[in-house]
Amino acid sequence: MKITVTGGDIAQHKADAIIVNLFEGVKKPGGATGAVDQALDGAISDELASTAAFKSKLGETWIFNTYGKLPARYVIVTGLGKQEDFDSAKIRRASAAAVRACLRLKVSSAASIIHGAGIGGHDAESAARLVAEGMLLGAYKFDKRKQKKNDDKAPELSTFALVEHDAKKLDKVKQGAKTGEVIAHGVNTARDLVFDSPNNVTPATLRDVAQGIKGLTVSVLERKDLEKLGMGAFLSVARGSDEPPYLLHMSYKPPKKARKKVAIVGKGITFDSGGLSLKPPQSQETMKMDMAGAAAVLGTMKAIAELGDLDIQVDGFVATCENMPSGRASRPGDIVKTMNGKTVEILNTDAEGRLILIDTLTYAQKETDPDEMIDLATLTGACVIALGEVASGLMTSDQGLADRIIKAGEPAGEKFWQLPLYEEYQEMLKSDVADLKNIGAKGQAGTSSAGMFLKNFVDEGRKWAHLDIAGPAYTSTDQPEVPKGATGVGVRTLLYYLYGLN
Ligand code: BES
Ligand code: ZN
Ligand code: ZN
Numbered sequence: 405m406k407i408t409v410t411g412g413d414i415a416q417h418k419a420d421a422i423i424v425n426l427f428e429g430v431k432k433p434g435g436a437t438g439a440v441d442q443a444l445d446g447a448i449s450d451e452l453a454s455t456a457a458f459k460s461k462l463g464e465t466w467i468f469n470t471y472g473k474l475p476a477r478y479v480i481v482t483g484l485g486k487q488e489d490f491d492s493a494k495i496r497r498a499s500a501a502a503v504r505a506c507l508r509l510k511v512s513s514a515a516s517i518i519h520g521a522g523i524g525g526h527d528a529e530s531a532a533r534l535v536a537e538g539m540l541l542g543a544y545k546f547d548k549r550k551q552k553k554n555d556d557k558a559p560e561l562s563t564f565a566l567v568e569h570d571a572k573k574l575d576k577v578k579q580g581a582k583t584g585e586v587i588a589h590g591v592n593t594a595r596d597l598v599f600d601s602p603n604n605v606t607p608a609t610l611r612d613v614a615q616g617i618k619g620l621t622v623s624v625l626e627r628k629d630l631e632k633l634g635m636g637a638f639l640s641v642a643r644g645s646d647e648p649p650y651l652l653h654m655s656y657k658p659p660k661k662a663r664k665k666v667a668i669v670g671k672g673i674t675f676d677s678g679g680l681s682l683k684p685p686q687s688q689e690t691m692k693m694d695m696a697g698a699a700a701v702l703g704t705m706k707a708i709a710e711l712g713d714l715d716i717q718v719d720g721f722v723a724t725c726e727n728m729p730s731g732r733a734s735r736p737g738d739i740v741k742t743m744n745g746k747t748v749e750i751l752n753t754d755a756e757g758r759l760i761l762i763d764t765l766t767y768a769q770k771e772t773d774p775d776e777m778i779d780l781a782t783l784t785g786a787c788v789i790a791l792g793e794v795a796s797g798l799m800t801s802d803q804g805l806a807d808r809i810i811k812a813g814e815p816a817g818e819k820f821w822q823l824p825l826y827e828e829y830q831e832m833l834k835s836d837v838a839d840l841k842n843i844g845a846k847g848q849a850g851t852s853s854a855g856m857f858l859k860n861f862v863d864e865g866r867k868w869a870h871l872d873i874a875g876p877a878y879t880s881t882d883q884p885e886v887p888k889g890a891t892g893v894g895v896r897t898l899l900y901y902l903y904g905l906n
Pocket of ligand 3: 756783
């Protein structure tokens with residue numbers, strides 16, 4: 405789908421469907437929606453007055469046939485919810501709900517006003533960015549592995565116009581729409597990788613994706629490199645699989661001197677069987693998603709490379725392998741030596757994410773000495789139990805960094821809830837025979853003890869945040885801007901944080 409920006413009056417715009425909006429409780433539409441209402445001889449206000457169902461709640465859409473009174477065949481009114489609750493995330497959602505209505509109507513062209521730019525009080529650039537994000541996120545579907553697409557005969561929604569009546573704002577709107585497009589493509593790249601099957605997305609696939617991103621310096625470490633670096637923890641996970649492991653390093657450097665250096669690190673287990681501590685079949689069903697952290701890093705790096713105007717150096721690291729049982733797989737009881745010298749007793753081979761991450765965190769710090777380091781990982785089932793699919797867990801060595809990430813998540817439409825890293829959790833990780841064991845106390849603080857395990861490999865004084873995205877990475881409910889299944893969680897929050905968007 406292509407997004408274009410044009411000036412003029414939405415009522416006169418020629419497209420199969422035009423999209424206007426309403427706040428909840430408004431009975432007499434004003435602005436562009438009012439003009440469209442008038443052109444329809446008051447059809448919208450009539451409907452508002454006569455049905456109790458049409459409330460303009462957020463996510464609701466209402467469709468009118470224009471019967472030739474306007475150049476468009478349909479008018480879609482998208483609800484903005486209550487005016488007092490209106491914010492960036494709601495612009496994105498209202499826009500996504502409208503595009504979903506377009507898909508149901510099977511129209512091939514649509515045009516929208518820029519929700520929030522007028523009465524909503526948002527500046528034209530960010531409102532246009534949010535509307536563009538909503539369009540492309542809402543229109544997303546993963547059907548590339550189906551021979552027969554669900555809607556084979558229907559025309560694709562191929563053109564989407566943002567219509568701004570104020571000519572002075574057109575440049576800002578164009579800029580915002582472009583940024584929104586890049587952000588949404590970053591999210592959808594992550595979704596594609598997480599949705600696709602584990603036989604199609606292997607560590608080599610992630611390597612190819614990283615190498616295919618233009619504008620970054622990409623280096624690939626192979627098994628022999630990991631051996632040379634002494635990454636015994638990472639290698640212990642890869643042992644059981646026939647697929648070779650990779651550590652990917654993508655680097656974005658700004659044209660001028662970087663304001664700061666941020667490292668982002670993703671867990672890329674392309675399939676987590678549990679290893680010899682085998683998961684039951686039902687738990688294995690969705691374990692293709694155990695590379696969602698890596699997908700978020702790849703999607704974010706791709707967007708940064710495309711936008712190209714960030715004044716921060718960003719280094720993206722992806723640790724990727726499979727976790728499989730075999731005659732060569734790690735055994736519960738094995739002791740491995742990590743890159744930083746500490747030894748780990750592996751008591752459960754299903755706690756593999758933390759093993760690949762610790763060597764990668766060590767490497768990221770050695771390579772780039774980052775001012776801030778953020779890792780994303782589908783790390784613990786306990787986090788899903790604590791927070792559900794609604795929020796990611798956040799653990800940190802630096803409260804300022806944590807606060808900034810949580811804040812960036814708000815306009816990004818992603819929730820992060822902080823969990824503690826109390827010193828007491830360190831006790832749970834003591835091993836009788838090695839420096840650490842890879843699991844904590846059964847049934848206790850599983851997410852925090854995993855975070856604490858990682859913290860053992862974070863340098864003293866380093867600003868670090870760990871995002872446990874196990875819940876929101878792959879969901880069972882559909883939201884207008886987030887499909888059921890792979891969500892691409894993390895990409896928007898990272899980009900909003902790094903670019904200071906809101
Ligand atoms: N990949 C899983 C965590 C997970 C579970 C992600 C459910 C998404 C949904 C991770 O590797 C794992 O298996 N963790 C174990 C740790 C335990 C053995 C200490 C878990 O959470 O059960
Ligand atoms: Zn596991
Ligand atoms: Zn895992």
